[in-house]
Amino acid sequence: MFRTVGDQPSLFESVLPQELLRLPAELERVDGLLDDPAFFAPFVPYFDPRIGRPSTPMETYLRLMFLKFRYRLGYESLCREVSDSFTWRRFCRIPLDGSVPHPTTLMKLTTRCGAAAVVGLNEALLAKATEAKVLRTTTLRADTTVVPSNVSYPTDSGLLAKAIRRIAVTGKRIQAAGGATRTTVRDRSRAAGKRAHSIGFKLRSRSAAGRDEALAAVRRTTGELADLAETAATDAERLLTNAKHALRRARAKATARKAQGEHDGAAGRRRGRLARAIDDLEDLVTATRQITAQTRQRLAGQTPDGATRRVSLHDPDARPIAKGRLGKPVEFGHKTQ
Structure with a gap:
């Protein structure tokens, strides 16, 4: 369970003189800076807000980590020094009658949150420094x-035609390795190739009227290629399901024969080829679905996001x-x- 703040100070601390409660100048400035709730946000994804054992308060963890790196201490040395120092206890928000977190607890917290939490803390610190005009950021x-x-230069039609052709080739590899031999796999490479070649022929028109008609025909043909690719991907998924069943049966059979002291090297090589072909076809189906989706987006008049756009099947x-x-x-x- 995620906790941001710890327990309240003990009653004994309320009767102590102010000289003992006052922090050094550096720690006082850091203490005021770390009171911002923005520094707790990077840790939220790593904890459940309601279920589980209460975590170490994040305000305590952040201050302990500051002392660790400020004074170059190990986890055990840090916990020992904080336990013996009244000032550091006050800074870390640990009551006098409270216990300092165990060194292994701090290690596990640091490993659990990882570098992503550190990046979030740095971003929050830079934003706070910029807001306070302590730091001036420039481009x-x-x-x-x-x-x-x-x-090669990627076009929607070219990528779709290549995907259809590679699905057919990879499906034949799976069946040649003994997977899903009774599943019907239709090779749509010829139909896809004809449509892809017809696009280049239609774009050779030089007249303005003919070019408008050619562009409309290209859009129609590209849509047909997208339909073919979707159908080929659906067939490939059915082939994958049956091939995985065949691979599991082959592995179970090999395990049983191994228990009896038998070994078939040729069967092991076939299983390896089948497993590699299944992995290749899974990646290919994912790429085909992505290319089909971005083609539909282009046909609808929208430009796919360049940061995620697929321009190659092998890269x-x-x-x-x-x-x-x-x-x-x-x-x-x-x-x-």
């Missing part, structure tokens, strides 16, 4: 270049990058600094 201009991927991380060059206004690859 940084970085010189970047494009590392091109080994891909899922390649992206369209517009650098403004005259010869290559848009390049396809990876951006580096």
Whole structure:
């Protein structure tokens, strides 16, 4: 259960003189800064708000981590020093009659939240410093270049035709390896190739009227290719289901034969080929669904988001990058600094 603040100070602390309650100047400034609830937000995703054992209060954890890195202490040294120091106890919001968190508790909290929480804390700190005008932020201009991927110029029709062809080839690999041999797999490569080639033929028209008709025909043909790709992906999913059943049966049979002291190397190699083909087809179906969705989006008059757009079947991380060059206004690859 997520806790942001700890227990109230004990009654004994209320009768102590103010000289003992006063923090050093540095710790007092840090204490006031860490009172902002924005510093608790990065830890919220890692805890349930209502269920479970109460966590270490985040206000205590943050202050303990500040002392750890400020004075370069280990977890055990930190807990020992905080236990022996009245000032550090006050700073960490630990009552005099309360117990300091165990070193392993702090280690587990740090491992659980990880680097993402640190990034969130840094962003909250920068936002607070900018708001208080302690820090002036400016725009940084970085010189970047494009590392091109080994891909041909990606078009919606070309990607769809390649996806349909590769689904057919990978399906044959699965059946050749002994998976889903009785499942009917229709090869739609020829139909997809005809439609993809017809697009190039229609775009050769030079007249204005003919070009308008050609563009309408291209949109219609691209929609037909998207339909073919969706059908091929659906057939591939059915093939995958049956192939996985066959792979499980083959592995169970191999386990039983191994228990009897028998070993069949050829069958093991077939299982390996089948497992690799299944993995390839799963990735291919996911890519086909994504390409089909972005094609539908283009046909509806919308531009897909370049940060997530798929431009290659074999390089899922390649992206369209517009650098403004005259010869290559848009390049396809990876951006580096």
